[in-house]
Amino acid sequence: MSLSRQLAGFIAWTRYEDLPAETVAFTKLCILDWLGSALAGAAKPPVRMIDELARELGGSGQATLVTGGRSSVANAALVNGAASHVVELDDIHKQSIIHAATVVIPAALAVAEWLNRSGKELIAAVAVGYDVCFRVGEAVSPSHYRFWHNTATCGTFGAAAAAASLLRLDEEQIVHALGNAGTQAAGLWEFIVDGAMSKQLHTGKAAMNGLLAALLAQKGFTGPSRILEGERGFFRAMAETVDESRITDRLGEHFKITENSFKIHASCRHTHPAVDLALKLRQQSGIRTEELRRIRVGGYRSVLAITDNPDPQTVYAAKFSLQFCVALALVKGRAGLADFSGETLHDPAVRSLMERVELTLDPDVDAAYPERWGSSMEAETVAGEVLRLVADYPKGDPENPVTAAELTDKFHDLAAHLPEDTRRSYLETILHLETIADVGRFWDERSRVS
Amino acid sequence: MSLSRQLAGFIAWTRYEDLPAETVAFTKLCILDWLGSALAGAAKPPVRMIDELARELGGSGQATLVTGGRSSVANAALVNGAASHVVELDDIHKQSIIHAATVVIPAALAVAEWLNRSGKELIAAVAVGYDVCFRVGEAVSPSHYRFWHNTATCGTFGAAAAAASLLRLDEEQIVHALGNAGTQAAGLWEFIVDGAMSKQLHTGKAAMNGLLAALLAQKGFTGPSRILEGERGFFRAMAETVDESRITDRLGEHFKITENSFKIHASCRHTHPAVDLALKLRQQSGIRTEELRRIRVGGYRSVLAITDNPDPQTVYAAKFSLQFCVALALVKGRAGLADFSGETLHDPAVRSLMERVELTLDPDVDAAYPERWGSSMEAETVAGEVLRLVADYPKGDPENPVTAAELTDKFHDLAAHLPEDTRRSYLETILHLETIADVGRFWDERSRVS
Known part of the structure; x- marks a missing residue:
């Protein structure tokens, strides 16, 4: 047959x-x-x-x-x-x-x-x-x-x-x-x-x-x-x-x-695990961005190849800049469609934080790719505290599913003009x-x- | 550029x-x-x-x-x-x-x-x-x-x-x-x-x-x-x-x-050079089909592979039968769209003549293919006369062009219902x-x- x-x-x-x-x-x-x-x-x-x-x-x-x-x-x-x-x-x-x-x-x-x-x-x-x-x-x-x-x-x-x-x-x-x-x-x-x-x-x-x-x-x-x-x-x-x-x-x-x-964040999928970690950091630690001395993101090879852009000049380019996406998530607490705009592109708080975002190859994360699109993050505060986070899958993968509530929020975001x-x-x-x-x-x- | x-x-x-x-x-x-x-x-x-x-x-x-x-x-x-x-x-x-x-x-x-x-x-x-x-x-x-x-x-x-x-x-x-x-x-x-x-x-x-x-x-x-x-x-x-x-x-x-x-005949292109020769034979020699004892068509390999069908059962199959197409051309003096029909498919004159059509490989014709889609034809009459014809290109190829008059005839044929x-x-x-x-x-x- x-x-x-x-x-x-x-x-x-x-x-x-x-x-x-x-x-x-x-x-x-x-x-x-x-x-x-x-x-x-x-x-x-x-x-x-x-x-x-x-x-x-x-x-x-x-x-x-x-x-x-x-x-x-x-x-x-x-x-x-x-x-x-x-x-x-x-x-x-x-x-x-x-x-x-x-x-x-x-x-x-x-x-x-x-x-x-x-x-x-x-x-x-x-x-x-x-x-x-x-x-x-x-x-x-x-x-x-x-x-x-x-x-x-x-x-x-x-x-x-x-x-x-x-x-x-x-x-x-x-x-x-x-x-x-x-x-x-x-x-x-x-x-x-x-x-x-x-x-x-x-x-x-x-x-x-x-x-x-x-x-x-x-x-x-x-x-x-x-x-x-x-x-x-x-x-x-x-x-x-x-x-x-x-x-x-x-x-x-x-x-x-x-x-x-599903994609929750309005940026390149390769930025998503790091954005997830930035949101988690913000939510769990209650840390303020001015307290952060340095954020080191550990990615797989494609993350470095595609999303390492410390100075994006357009909203489109910003969606492919890991530095921008991570800083945006830390400043705004989200990275939805409306958050990528001419305004946020030149937001001094975002731009200042971007200078403190570093991108490196994480061998463990890289070894797991492409089965797992993961990320590590090491955040150092001005007080000298170091916070370490790891994500195996970006939010929205079946292994790290979104809830109906999260997709509903995304829908409201995408249809905000209605x-x-x-x-x-x-x-x-x-x-x-x-x-x-x-x-x-x-x-x-x-x-x-x- | x-x-x-x-x-x-x-x-x-x-x-x-x-x-x-x-x-x-x-x-x-x-x-x-x-x-x-x-x-x-x-x-x-x-x-x-x-x-x-x-x-x-x-x-x-x-x-x-x-x-x-x-x-x-x-x-x-x-x-x-x-x-x-x-x-x-x-x-x-x-x-x-x-x-x-x-x-x-x-x-x-x-x-x-x-x-x-x-x-x-x-x-x-x-x-x-x-x-x-x-x-x-x-x-x-x-x-x-x-x-x-x-x-x-x-x-x-x-x-x-x-x-x-x-x-x-x-x-x-x-x-x-x-x-x-x-x-x-x-x-x-x-x-x-x-x-x-x-x-x-x-x-x-x-x-x-x-x-x-x-x-x-x-x-x-x-x-x-x-x-x-x-x-x-x-x-x-x-x-x-x-x-x-x-x-x-x-x-x-x-x-x-x-x-x-251009295609003048309503059959497979591989039958065309032989159909051209059949029409030429009919026109030039004024021979009647009952006078023909045998028609030997010499083709290139693809002609034998695709069009060697001594007994087609449908009008569509008839268009891919060299035996049918050659006999039809000799009997009717044409092989246009209207000439392939249920009537001609079972026409005793066509069927009788088909039995006298032989298909063989002609090494010269085959050597020239695919640059030239040619054919040879050897017609033997009941009186023992043998007529030999050769075509290098089918009618309608640029090397053997059709006239505006022939395409006009074809148009009248294709649009006969108007x-x-x-x-x-x-x-x-x-x-x-x-x-x-x-x-x-x-x-x-x-x-x-x-």
Whole structure:
């Protein structure tokens, strides 16, 4: 039986009732976390351009754009997929290097809204979509990532899976949907050299392409039956080494969505364990920043390579400066989206403290990487006291999970531009999604940004 | 200067006035040939499904669908790109293994119609679009073709180039358009194992994706500046060997569109040289089929491997049966789209003659392949006369060109379902395209099929 067919059976037959309670709860948090990112990203320049394109092309009012108004499900997937990836705070699965939310959820939500599916069906579709793309991503990791943006390429399968679930396709149709998802899979890393906007195009298009594959399959459109393992298929063309067993290992028994990591801080993930320790230091010791003589952060090699910047000149660069992030966390007690601003970038208290932050290689931390993205911290006070802290995993990894309350705070932060009652209404809907009979009423029209 | 920037300069600065007269004349024939294929394919099942999808999604009435009515330029590119590839009679460039018409022209025509561009601008855009995708295809040939459907992947660059030309993008914008075309490039050969419908999805999506890249670039959306040669770009990710010089060799001096081949017969290209000889035999010798005792066709290895089928059971299989195609040509004096039918498949005259067609390997013909797709033929009459014929290139190759009259006949054949005055009106428009002030009036609404 082809890998596609095994996945198709899983997609066709998995119902809300098959999901463990913790998977349901976790999936709702993924949807909440996604919405925060989408709302926060809706007004960013690349998203505005894609939104303008979608409006120019037009489309029937099947689904809501996070930028406001309604269009086709394809345009909704495109725009909402682009919007939810731009502030770089969306979730991440380490093993497959995939941000699943930004591809799977826009496709799923558009179909669920259009067809007035229940919250339970949406939850099942999202869990299934995550599962499928994580499996594909793990199978081709790490070689695929050398050239390909896993979130876009492997994500296309996840979007197709979620859409297929909500379209209630049968197993045969889903084989075709997966085939035509894989043959549309695209997204090269080359854009990163220029810092180009392609990153958001990749996620929007992956959501849209997966959805198109599922919609076509519903009409009888056929695709390759062995898109993954075939002689001229995805694996052979796009990965040097492949572990096919990852596709089917505990398929339908273990839902991989719960392996997902969340980002709480609005900075580069490599700064997170040190930021966590800075917040812990501030909270536990009650120490004031002027009492700190020196903070020595011990990181793994990539932390030094990527985040050692003692003098960032832009807000974007500040998110990749460990010195800035640690000082910010110590001064403000948080490092959320709103905390990275022109104001904090030049805040004398932050700048003064940054001069006391040192970055060194910690051999123990480095040895544990990349299984553990940890950090050590040694804080010396002017009084000569030395405080030592260690983190094995950044906050938000499954081994160091966030609480629903922390994700709720993050949501309020990301959606701060919306009225509080709108935010509360979304929280109410999503955190009780299994009780919602009609996802057609998911969106609050007050959330429009344009 | 990056390869994209060199191509962008060429795209931005090439005007109708820069094209040699023979290039203009040839480009118009390409457009005519494309329209015939698009009209002939409009009612085929995969196209109907894609058309149904486009109608479901909706879109503003910017451009005409060959299936009838108007929708967005993106939907027009998608539907028209799918329609023009399904009857397998669209043009082919041997060196790059690309069917350019089916990807470049749908994108170009949609924009030209929408923005009421002139016929001259459309001609220049199509010539430029062909040139760009042929160059990309040659650069990655033959290794890319192992996994990738060149028409779809390389074609995306051609669609972006043609759309960019008609959108009158500047050089900088075109760099971004090419970057985001390349990062969307997709289309794996795996579908061929199943004979799946993905082939038409590939061409439709390539046309649409290239167009989207150009439309986004117009809005300021950025893309990778070195999509072709970059470390994580198209060449490294998708080809084992690359000849970068093909991108710029005589760029702007030699317009490669004139290297294009046309298909006159509605069968597999490997049968064409033998069909040409059969037609020549019939025409020159005036021989009647009952006078023929034996026809021995000498082909190259691929002819034997792919087209040696003495008893095809379907119309589709008949197009890949050399025995059938040669017999059909001898009996009917032609092998156009309408000649492959359930009726001719079981025509006793054709079947009887097929039994007298032999297929052998001709070492001379084989040695010349793949530079020359030739054939030999030895016909023995019941009276004992032996006639020998040789073809170096199939009719429609640049070395054995078709005439405008032959392509006009082919157009009448492919569009036979339309009223004759509609066909004549299209011929009039296209063969005098440089005199048309507004391509917004290209389409004849009587050509609707649905």
